Amino acid sequence: GPVLLARDSRPHGRELLEAAARAMQQARRPVIFADLVPTPTAQFIVPRKHLAGAIVLTASHNPIEYNGLKFIGGDGCFLGAEQTNVLFARADQTEAPASIPSRRIRSQVVLDAAGLHILDTLHLGCIDTEAILRCRFKVVVDTVNGAGSFALPTLLEALGCEVIRLHTTPDGTFPRGTEPLPENLTDLCRAVSEHAADLGMATDPDADRLALVDETGTPPGEELTQVLAVDGFLRRTGGRKPVTTNLSSSMLLDHVARRYGIEVLRSAVGEVNVVNMMRSVGGEIGGEGNGGVILAESHLGRDSLVGAALVLDRLAQEKLSLSAVLAQLPQLQLVKDKISINDHDPDEVSRLIAERYPQAEQITTDGLKLQWPDRWIHVRKSNTEPIIRIHAEAPTAEEARALVEETRKVVVQAGK
Known part of the structure; x- marks a missing residue:
């Protein structure tokens, strides 16, 4: 074919x-x-x-x-x-x-093709399009002049949003850092405040990841996109299937799923791994903490359009601001770091880190993840770059950074 x-x-x-x-x-x-x-x-x-x-x-x-x-x-x-x-x-x-x-x-x-995708997203059974239309959200959109420059604003307008376009000319010039990370969203944060918008939305160049900015011009981090999408989905549908994500995604997803009595299953990092797990358990929704939302009703892949529709639907459910919805969640901070591999032996690194934290639950599906009831740290070799990634989450940024720094010392020592 x-x-x-x-x-x-x-x-x-x-x-x-x-x-x-x-x-x-x-x-x-x-x-x-x-x-x-x-x-x-x-x-x-x-x-x-x-x-x-x-x-x-x-x-x-x-x-x-x-x-x-x-x-x-x-x-x-x-x-x-x-x-x-x-x-x-x-x-x-x-x-x-x-x-x-x-x-x-x-x-x-x-x-x-984008029109067909948009039309399908508007008719998803897990969102209430009419409820979103009634809210008449004002949204600033930053697609980094990438592939989502037409599709995402068009979808939002079809959902009754007033759309302010920022960096939505798909000419291949990327006016900010390409990842939708908080440090790259300065223009979007400023525009949300200047236009008194309800929220901002940002994508990466191929528009499979979505990050948010709340109505105060504050970026909560791309981890929250998946969390809000899953919360809205479970609240709307009463779904009973496990939620699937990867080992490096926020514990906030577990807190949300627990409200509805739903299990969270975690795969190795990588969209393919999350999708394979979704298939194996008949999962309906999942994703990755990098802003990637996967909804089986649409297709089995990370999708910023689907993510945007689910986030708006979550806001419409209670008619609350983005910051108010986020305030309902436990306060956890995720810190990410990386180290060049050089001559590091990943197995030796994992062994030394495990020895450093003998009291933690150890998960070795993908590198080494050490987990406590209220925090975790994940150390793994990158799938795409010659680096070791270190991600940690804890109740405060200081505690998360301390975990990262202590682990970094072990990794550096292992490379000597």
Whole structure:
């Protein structure tokens, strides 16, 4: 069947997309262009249109000079490690053509992939669209001039929001740090305050992650997106399936799920791992603490559009401000750090850290996670960079930082 081709807004993406189309043509594989759309839009479209899969040209949150390929299977999910290895092995065994014709590609075109995605999101059974419309939220949107520049504002307007656009020209210039982290959202925080908006929303360049800013211009951190989405979903639907997330996501999710008598299951870090766990337990909602919300009713992938709709629905349920809803949650602070790997032996690092905290519960699914009733620390080798990540959460930032610093000392010592 046809393969969908899509990209984010990086200026070299169009040329690479055309090269990919020519290669597919050489292999006699029909292609469908979605062009510039969020990665989750591509994931949504593939199973709905019964396509063979998709290739998305994006480097996600990496700097603008980078680009990459995200491979999506016929089920709309990213290929796992085993599938990717098979794909690369076949590519290595395939003789490349002497040249790929540069003539115009004969293909079908998806004229409005984002429109189909938006329409489906508006009709999700787990949100009350009419309740959101009645609230008439004022929202400042910062899509870092990325792939969500059309889709997210359009969705919000369809939900009756007054939308103030900030960094929503998809020209491939990223005016802030690409990750929607608090330190990168200065412009958004200022705009929320200046416009007296109800909240701000920010995405990364391929729009699979969503971060929030409350009505005071304060960014609570991207961890809270998943927490609010799950809270709203369970409150609205009374769902009984386990919530799935990864080991590095906030304990706040456990507090929320406990209100409804729901279990939280945690996988290794990585969207593929969370999705596989969702499938195994028939999960309805999950995600990752980096602002990624996964809703099975839509598709099995992180989705900023779905996340935005679920957050607005949560606010509409009680007609409270974002800060007021967040105030209902326990106060926990999450601190993130990283160390270059150098000559570190991850197994030795884990052993030394475990010895340092013998009283903690130890989880070794993905690196080492040490857990206490009110705090935790997770040390793991990054899947994408030559670094060791250290994440800790505790009742105060000082306590979380102390955990990180003590663990950092052990890691540094192990590398000597």
